[in-house]
Amino acid sequence: MTRYLDEFKVGEIIKTDPVILNQAEIIAFAKLYDPQPFHVDPELAKSSFYEGLIASGFQTIAIAFAQFARLGLIVESSMGGPGLDEVRWLIPVRPGDELHTKADVLEARPSRSKPDRGILRMAITVRNQRDEIVCTYRTLSILKTAPGSTGNPK
Numbered sequence: 802m803t804r805y806l807d808e809f810k811v812g813e814i815i816k817t818d819p820v821i822l823n824q825a826e827i828i829a830f831a832k833l834y835d836p837q838p839f840h841v842d843p844e845l846a847k848s849s850f851y852e853g854l855i856a857s858g859f860q861t862i863a864i865a866f867a868q869f870a871r872l873g874l875i876v877e878s879s880m881g882g883p884g885l886d887e888v889r890w891l892i893p894v895r896p897g898d899e900l901h902t903k904a905d906v907l908e909a910r911p912s913r914s915k916p917d918r919g920i921l922r923m924a925i926t927v928r929n930q931r932d933e934i935v936c937t938y939r940t941l942s943i944l945k946t947a948p949g950s951t952g953n954p955k
Contacts, residue, residue, distance in 0.1 A: 822856055
């Protein structure tokens with residue numbers, strides 16, 4: 802199931818299974834990582850700008866990342882990632898929202914100095930059950946090239 806850098810094609814679209822986020826998950830994540838009232842207290846959240854409990858944007862990114870990881874595409878080829886770019890949280894994610902993640906392959910570039918690896922750059926879009934875009938960002942991942950490869954992506 803593992804794919805290597807040279808097996809990704811620019812323009813390829815990868816979709817994950819959807820995830821439904823519930824109130825308990827939102828609160829548990831926020832208590833640990835983003836303890837703002839509109840993430841951790843349903844009653845206080847009602848009087849906030851958001852008029853109700855919302856998920857942390859960091860949780861939305863973590864869910865999208867986890868769903869992509871669960872596909873198993875880069876289990877053996879991943880060497881980590883140097884960062885995320887252009888993170889945008891466009892509308893709040895609320896309890897009961899069903900999140901759908903799509904990854905568009907933007908670049909699969911071999912390293913000039915290390916031919917056994919390269920950079921996979923993808924644009925990530927997370928939508929809810931109403932097909933509204935809730936979050937976008939770009940990922941940079943370092944992937945191994947296929948064993949015996951010349952390092953040139955297709």
